[in-house]
Amino acid sequence: MDDLxxxxxxxASLIISLDSDLLSILNLSMRVSLSAVxxxxxxxxxxxxxxxYCKFPGQKSLIVILNSLMGLPPVVVGLIxxxxxxxxxxxxxxxxxxxxxxxxxxxxxxxxxIIAALTRQILEDLWHEYSDYLNSLEASKIDRMVxxxxxxxxxxxxxxxxxxxxAIAEVGAVMIVGGNIxxxxxxxxxxxxxxxxxxxxxxxxxxxxxxxxxxxxxxALAHLIRTKYN
Amino acid sequence: xxxxxxxxxxxxxxLNYEINGHKLIxxxxxxLDTGQISxxxxxxxxxxxxxxxxxxxxxxxSSGNIIxxxxxxxxxxETRQSHTMVFxxxxxxxxxxRANIEHTLKVCKIPKNLRADxxxxxxxxxxxxxxxxxxxxxxxxxxxxxxxxxxxWALSPKVLFLDEPTTNLDPSATISIENxxxxxxxxxxxxxxxxxDLRQAQRLSNEILFFHRxxxxxxxxxxxxxxxxxxxxxxxxxxxxxxx
Numbered sequence: 001m002d003d004l005x006x007x008x009x010x011x012a013s014l015i016i017s018l019d020s021d022l023l024s025i026l027n028l029s030m031r032v033s034l035s036a037v038x039x040x041x042x043x044x045x046x047x048x049x050x051x052x053y054c055k056f057p058g059q060k061s062l063i064v065i066l067n068s069l070m071g072l073p074p075v076v077v078g079l080i081x082x083x084x085x086x087x088x089x090x091x092x093x094x095x096x097x098x099x100x101x102x103x104x105x106x107x108x109x110x111x112x113x114i115i116a117a118l119t120r121q122i123l124e125d126l127w128h129e130y131s132d133y134l135n136s137l138e139a140s141k142i143d144r145m146v147x148x149x150x151x152x153x154x155x156x157x158x159x160x161x162x163x164x165x166x167a168i169a170e171v172g173a174v175m176i177v178g179g180n181i182x183x184x185x186x187x188x189x190x191x192x193x194x195x196x197x198x199x200x201x202x203x204x205x206x207x208x209x210x211x212x213x214x215x216x217x218x219x220a221l222a223h224l225i226r227t228k229y230n
Numbered sequence: 231x232x233x234x235x236x237x238x239x240x241x242x243x244x245l246n247y248e249i250n251g252h253k254l255i256x257x258x259x260x261x262l263d264t265g266q267i268s269x270x271x272x273x274x275x276x277x278x279x280x281x282x283x284x285x286x287x288x289x290x291x292s293s294g295n296i297i298x299x300x301x302x303x304x305x306x307x308e309t310r311q312s313h314t315m316v317f318x319x320x321x322x323x324x325x326x327x328r329a330n331i332e333h334t335l336k337v338c339k340i341p342k343n344l345r346a347d348x349x350x351x352x353x354x355x356x357x358x359x360x361x362x363x364x365x366x367x368x369x370x371x372x373x374x375x376x377x378x379x380x381x382x383w384a385l386s387p388k389v390l391f392l393d394e395p396t397t398n399l400d401p402s403a404t405i406s407i408e409n410x411x412x413x414x415x416x417x418x419x420x421x422x423x424x425x426x427d428l429r430q431a432q433r434l435s436n437e438i439l440f441f442h443r444x445x446x447x448x449x450x451x452x453x454x455x456x457x458x459x460x461x462x463x464x465x466x467x468x469x470x471x472x473x474x
Contacts (some may be wrong), residue, residue, distance in 0.1 A: 019280060043260075072232035128368070129321065130321060130323070132283075132288055132315075132321055135288040136286065136288055136314060136315045137311070137314075137334065137337045137338055139337045140337075143336075143337045147323065147333065147337070151323055151324045151325070
């Protein structure tokens with residue numbers, strides 16, 4: 001209980017004093033996760049839309065694979081990205097390992113299947129409703145995609161936030177490819193893991209509370225958007 | 231809106247449509263020409279809506295031919311889509327009334343400089359001006375069907391397919407929609423519609439195509455059909471005695 005109490009006190013003091021280390025970690029966490037989610041949306045929304053209304057051989061298998069990829073273990077993704085970006089790997093020449101870019105790549109790989117699979121589910125339902133109308137107008141593939149994505153925008157905002165939740169809370173992949181280097185690749189989750197292993201439980205808990213608050217705000221935002229506009 | 235119906239007649243021959251071996255449409259043969267409101271009449275499950283969708287092209291036939299008189303890809307300023315369709319349950323986008331019509335114009339590649347004018351005319355024609363900024367999903371059922379008609383009006387089609395457009399509407403909304411149908415007809419648009427409402431068929435139609443169990447049993451002038459139906463099924467339907 002002492003640790004819990006100290007954790008809350010520590011969190012409050014870190015936030016109130018606008019601790020520069022905390023701000024730096026928070027800033028990097030947001031930058032990495034938001035970038036990963038943005039890239040995932042750019043890829044995942046169109047992929048999800050195409051899978052929702054285009055019929056082609058192997059479509060069902062692709063959907064099953066995509067749904068399975070939603071549960072990708074972060075450490076496995078981290079390991080794969082590590083092998084790809086390490087000096088002996090195919091992309092080693094770019095020197096990306098232990099940089100925020102490597103962390104963005106890892107999180108993008110984790111989040112894109114989630115965005116694409118959930119987008120497909122939402123847009124498939126909408127496609128059942130709109131298909132006769134859009135077929136009647138002989139709408140182009142692009143027009144179909146734009147119509148579905150725009151009309152499902154509020155539901156897709158929730159998908160986006162679900163992806164963000166996964167990214168911001170993820171630790172395994174960013175630890176492996178980022179290396180948890182102070183002021184370079186240290187994000188909230190890796191900092192919590194480090195402080196815990198050092199026995200500095202109150203600081204770890206403080207950071208945990210900040211992380212929880214961030215996720216809570218994100219989820220509240222998602223709920224607000226859904227109830228207001230749906 | 232004034233259309234010149236060069237795409238008609240529409241000739242349907244040996245048309246079949248089946249799903250998983252079940253024949254839903256069987257050997258249809260008919261020809262539809264300009265100048266008349268043609269009504270597909272028949273009980274539920276007769277194949278009226280399927281035939282309409284097959285003619286419109288949103289369903290592919292299992293076999294048979296649907297032949298229009300001219301190339302449908304030719305479009306003019308007056309006619310922005312050769313044929314369009316209004317569905318029994320209006321399919322409306324999650325946008326405002328105005329944005330729904332704008333979407334139709336945009337998808338049909340209407341030049342930007344013409345869209346505002348067409349939009350205002352379509353709203354005025356259907357009396358939706360005052361509610362044009364409301365979400366389409368929030369307006370009444372009658373107004374939603376008017377919006378579907380407004381979208382069709384905006385395209386000045388040569389042929390308008392209507393799939394039981396007043397089934398879910400109250401009498402006053404039904405009259406509004408029927409008046410709009412007459413306006414389309416006056417403007418030269420060929421009306422091809424389905425209904426199982428005998429009174430509506432009598433009010434609107436010049437020509438009846440009577441369907442039963444996926445087959446076309448009669449194609450005749452409306453007056454003759456109601457005065458003296460040729461088939462036993464049609465006679466039973468008019469008397470309200472035809473059951474599936």
